[in-house]
Amino acid sequence: MSEDKLPDILDHVLKSVRDFTEAEVALAEAEQRLVLCRQGVMEQVQRLRDGVEASHAPELITVLRHLYWQQPGIHGRALAQAAGLTLNDMLATIGPAPAGILCAECGVELLRTSRSWQPPARPGPPLCPDCVAVDNRTRSRRWHVQTLRSRIIREARVPATVREWRAATELVLAYPPLIQGIRRGSEADLQEGVWRGWENARGIRTRLINAAVVDDDVWGITVEEARLLVSIALKVVDWDTARTRDIVDPTTDEAAVALLSRLQRAVRDEAEAAQQRADAAYPEGYEPSEDEINEIWGGMSL
Ligand SMILES: [Zn+2]
Known part of the structure; x- marks a missing residue:
């Protein structure tokens, strides 16, 4: 850049700064004018309020409605105040x-x-609010129906002999998760449900003992418990066939895999049957009674 042009440039700098300053002044003046004009509007609204019979006089409402909905620069609360109303009262009045x-x-x-x-x-x-209400009712009806169905499924029991349940239970309990090197709450545990499966088997064994049932008795356990028991038993059954034989021998002469496969089918059959019973009892479009709804909520707060 040549030196002889520098004064020219400096002139332009000064002029641009001057323009900027003038613009700032104009803006400040405009803002001040805006404040005054806004105040003027408020004063006129106040005069109008004083001139009409009541705050719901049509002339006042029309003005308030226009100012509130069409003039966002007029503050709502101050406007209501000028009209002698609270903001909520004004909103209710103008609609x-x-x-x-x-x-x-x-x-x-x-x-x-x-x-x-x-x-x-x-x-x-x-x-719209009406359709929201209908939609909410539909959703809650569906949810109630689903809850009623799931209660039937939850209460369903897979029937099998005590002998079969014992064999499956002993098999699962013979391999505590610690031996498998799986820590409670670890990712492997959460994925495979090892600890949950082991505790489930322990709970079933305790119940079998307490019920003082004999091997040939038919005993029902919930679909969820039975499914978990059988899936974990099927996982460990092949690990050590000689050991598996030793574990189930005192309970049954049958091969453990055959026994578990039969239990697995029984679980599947009962789950399907329970689902069908649930669907038949509470079909699509079913309207739960007030008693049924109260029962659902009563059951949840327990
Ligand atoms: Zn609608």
């Missing part, structure tokens, strides 16, 4: 404004009830 969003269900236009209004935060497309 909502169209939000420009249509209900995805019935097509009616959603209404903004205040400037800070947002479409209801819920999954899916926007719905």
